[in-house]
Amino acid sequence: MPQPDISANDPDFAADPYAYYARLRARGPVHRVGVSAPEFAPALLVVGYEEAREALAHPGLAKDWKTGAVLRGVEANAANSNLLETDPPQHTRLRRLVAREFTTRRVQALRPRVQQITDELLDAMAARPERSADLIEAFAFPLPITVIGELLGVPAPDRERFRHWSREVLAPTSVPARTAHLRLADYLAELVAAKAEDPGEDLLSALVRTRDEDGDALSSAELIGMAFLLLIAGHETTVNLISNGTRALLAHPDQLADLRADPDGLLDGAIEEMLRYDGPVQNSTYRYAREDLEIGGTAVPAGATVLVSLAGAGRDPARYEEPDAFDVRRAPQGHLAFGHGIHFCIGAPLARMEGRIAFRSLLERFPDLAEDPAAGPPEWIGGSLIRGVTRLPVRW
Template identity: 70%
Template sequence: MPVVDISASAEEFDADPYAFYERMRAAGPVHRIILTADEVEPSWMIVGHEEARRALNHPALSKDWRTAGNFPEAQLSAVNSNMLESDPPHHTRLRRLVSREFTARRMEGMRARVQEIADGLLDAMAARPERGGDLIDALAFPLPMTVICELLGVPDLDRARFRYWSNEIVSPTSAESNSLANREMGTYLVQLIRDKSKEPGEDLLSALIRTSDEDGDSLSSDEVIGMAFLLLVAGHETTVNLISNGVRALLAHPEQLAALRGDLDGLIDGAVEEMLRYDGPVQHTTYRYAREPLDVGGTVIPAGATVFVSLAGADRDPTRFADPGVFDIGRAPQGHLAFGHGLHFCLGAPLARMEGRIAIRSLLERFPDLAEDPEAGPPAWLPGSLMHGVSRLPLRW
């Protein structure tokens, strides 16, 4: 099977990964790929929707790199003690304990506060004499960042420093900067958990420290650090790109923007789901490892192989979605994979959806003349294959 070398066309892929997925799907649902120039051995990527859905919950695909044997020299740190890097029964235990506190009721209880934060940010935007600026700096970053920090109980976190760490973790500019960001964030979280253990509050992080189930089981200090890492990074980075990608899609499709403005009550929920399907923030899953040979769509992935599932590729599969390259906020829901599927389905999906709906609705209500900045220049695409979006979104309002 030929190898698809995405690293050789990195800038083109960053700008339009969907053209790559379309060509790959046309040739089959699974491919050997090279994502980064420093890869020694090609990995595998699944791009078909049905195949992706099965793979996301397949017991033969492990998330625990510590037992896969692929990284014998890798050093385990506390931030790795999270649900995303574990398999059952360890994953089952972690998710059960975290789910006791990360409840739909707690998330729903934040609705008024999310609206309040959004309104404050929109007030600041409206007060700008230049009537324009970078929407990511003004709204898409500070809204989910403030929400997740307040939820976890870390309101004094240096936002600029955290933004650098988070960007380097999910869209690294180099292997060295990625490693440094992981280490620095890990050091910060170790101290944060120590402080929270001494002086707990009513926040989610304090609740995770003290939570236990009927058998008395509780999270270890490393597991709390791992969960804090996962919630802080995943809890804001995906929502930043949900908001910014969603606004970009609306501005690029004025008829859809007009329809949404004409019926915000009836269309906002479906609009956010279509934003997630059409140009979701996460392009593909993190690593999975084949425990045994695995037949995917007639192609056998060998035991020991590294496997990625392309959520974005699957959500543009024409066998699942009619006219998948068309942005249609009235599209009937058909089960997109933007939040994953199965065991590792995103725990924070309800919060991300709430923030996306509030941010985009409030933005459109406040600024009826929202438009792209004609002097903005070409988009500044995020580097890397994991996330898709822009680092800046200059607009006028």
């Protein structure tokens, strides 16, 4: 079977990557694939569920590309000093410091404000005389960017500019990803400096002030790196949780009817099913083999790069019965949409809380919500990291 470059904008792959992963999985759980950047070769893609769990927690697969000179010719900057690009003991230290302030209590305290933002956005949608909108522009984007922006203390006028940079980092269209990365890092350096000079009640100010029992604190570079990760991961994934979940519901009217009939009983499980069925992160970021090792019976040579397909794992029939069916009554516990192991998404509680409020409010407010039949075919986000569409025209 031809193996497309999964990092390129192949329209057939973008429209249905699940069929491609299924064909690969039928031949085995781990495969060599093409990638557009030569510094990432050889690259291996893990598509089986059990093998994906193994790879996500494998101590022989590193996340820190800076120490091993894996990416020759690529210079690190402050934004790279984050949880996703470090390994123990540095990762352990960073996570401990961040967890002191990014707590469940802080997330739950946001609930009334998340509901308020949601209601205001849906009010604006309902006031449209044309009774139609791009759900991403009107709701799925402004909700999480406002929430994470307020949580971290990003000034409102900067959020649209930030959105452009973060999208270019994840799926470049107009500038190289590294250029967008550097511009965003420069902006965040200014923001961190401003918080150090004049702290507020936001999370970034709290991270500037936080100290461990032994006096350890986050450096300026680490603060920039954490702000970079939390801002991008804290909004882009939730945008696509809302839009992908809405697309799944509208494409399965029987499931939508079940959820409307019993939101109290089904909503939490429905969101987990959305994450399994068509989650916002299609493949993990790269891991790097420190040594020769084996995953799923496949040899992984030292120096190889490994991609874990969260999307492929979520549709593995060895784990889930009828994996290609969308079922809001399913119990999809153990899905890998938020990762697994030490790099499990620290923002998962915030994403779940936003998802619950967003879907309950959207479905209550617009009982006849439907995709706009005049909208044309979907336009997919490029690349193989983020799974989603650039527009979601709906009507009611």
